[in-house]
Amino acid sequence: MDRLLLIDTAMRLMSVGQLLLMALVVGRSGAPARIRWASVALLVCVAAYLAIVSPALYLWRSLAWPAIQIFSLNAPLALWVFAHLIFERPVDKRLFALALGVTLIDWAIFTHARFVTHQMPYGADVVQHAVAFLLAVHAIAIAIANRGDDLSEKRRMFRLGFVIVVGVETLGVVAAESWGNHRLRTDIGLMLLQSGTSLLAILAFGAAMLSANAELLFDAEAPRPERPPLSPAEHVLKQKLDAAMADHVYRESGLTIGVLAERLGVPEHRLRALINQRLGYRNFSDFLNSHRIGDAKAWLGDPARVDLPVLTLAMDLGYGSLAPFNRAFRDATGTSPSEYRRAAILEKS
Numbered sequence: 001m002d003r004l005l006l007i008d009t010a011m012r013l014m015s016v017g018q019l020l021l022m023a024l025v026v027g028r029s030g031a032p033a034r035i036r037w038a039s040v041a042l043l044v045c046v047a048a049y050l051a052i053v054s055p056a057l058y059l060w061r062s063l064a065w066p067a068i069q070i071f072s073l074n075a076p077l078a079l080w081v082f083a084h085l086i087f088e089r090p091v092d093k094r095l096f097a098l099a100l101g102v103t104l105i106d107w108a109i110f111t112h113a114r115f116v117t118h119q120m121p122y123g124a125d126v127v128q129h130a131v132a133f134l135l136a137v138h139a140i141a142i143a144i145a146n147r148g149d150d151l152s153e154k155r156r157m158f159r160l161g162f163v164i165v166v167g168v169e170t171l172g173v174v175a176a177e178s179w180g181n182h183r184l185r186t187d188i189g190l191m192l193l194q195s196g197t198s199l200l201a202i203l204a205f206g207a208a209m210l211s212a213n214a215e216l217l218f219d220a221e222a223p224r225p226e227r228p229p230l231s232p233a234e235h236v237l238k239q240k241l242d243a244a245m246a247d248h249v250y251r252e253s254g255l256t257i258g259v260l261a262e263r264l265g266v267p268e269h270r271l272r273a274l275i276n277q278r279l280g281y282r283n284f285s286d287f288l289n290s291h292r293i294g295d296a297k298a299w300l301g302d303p304a305r306v307d308l309p310v311l312t313l314a315m316d317l318g319y320g321s322l323a324p325f326n327r328a329f330r331d332a333t334g335t336s337p338s339e340y341r342r343a344a345i346l347e348k349s
Contacts, residue, residue: 019047045075076132083139087146136170151276301344
């Protein structure tokens with residue numbers, strides 16, 4: 001048993017070292033600050049969890065235990081925030097505050113129990129695992145729902161795989177710790193399974209990340225290389241795409257790149273490459289928004305459409321609700337649709 005425990009500890013320490021190295025590389029990368037900090041927070045939180053559950057390290061005796069524990073407890077929340085930012089989804093600040101508040105309360109209870117009562121309260125344990133489960137499930141759902149938007153195949157697969165693997169690991173931890181009073185921390189077989197699979201996943205993602213720098217996370221600020229002229233095949237494909245855009249296909253609600261590729265009669269990977277590498281769009285949403293926002297500006301500035309509700313305009317342009325339209329319009333113009341309409345109409349009067 002001692003030898004197995006030693007193997008488990010060695011694999012955990014290797015994983016922690018790799019995670020901290022990845023955090024250092026990402027922290028110094030050229031990705032936007034919010035992506036860097038979210039990535040570093042997630043990597044550090046996962047490293048804290050892998051270390052704190054090891055009985056051989058005796059971290060529970062350390063004065064640093066409260067700090068390591070708070071990072072460990074916040075791993076599911078860090079994953080949830082990371083999934084939102086990496087897939088360019090708005091973070092619900094109320095849900096974030098609620099989850100963070102619950103985690104901090106649990107941390108205070110666990111810290112008091114560790115150093116004062118020496119008995120973990122069952123209720124706080126259940127709440128912490130329930131929150132972790134919900135956050136992990138939602139993060140996986142975000143990754144799956146937005147898996148087709150990124151036009152870079154390598155980056156798309158990395159983001160999707162990273163969130164799903166960490167999410168599934170989190171769900172496995174919740175299940176194992178909820179089964180038999182923290183059985184994960186006492187069953188050497190389960191511990192070896194977790195540390196072994198974690199190490200393999202971390203080494204794989206680390207190799208990809210350390211060899212491909214920040215591009216796998218986000219490259220909106222990276223300079224665009226000069227593009228050679230389109231090949232004959234690309235030229236024909238672009239003509240098909242332009243014709244579809246001229247027919248306002250971008251106004252269709254729920255349009256995906258897979259649906260568009262099928263309509264054009266071309267392989268999806270060729271259409272992704274054209275829009276990303278040749279036309280310069282980072283993701284499919286940016287490509288659609290470039291056409292939709294142009295129409296929106298024209299409609300908002302049209303006196304004949306002054307009574308058209310902004311929600312109706314958004315739906316006519318293919319947006320499923322008002323919030324994503326407002327966000328896309330503000331990102332493109334720096335103002336809200338209502339403010340833009342007011343200025344455009346008054347300028348013409």
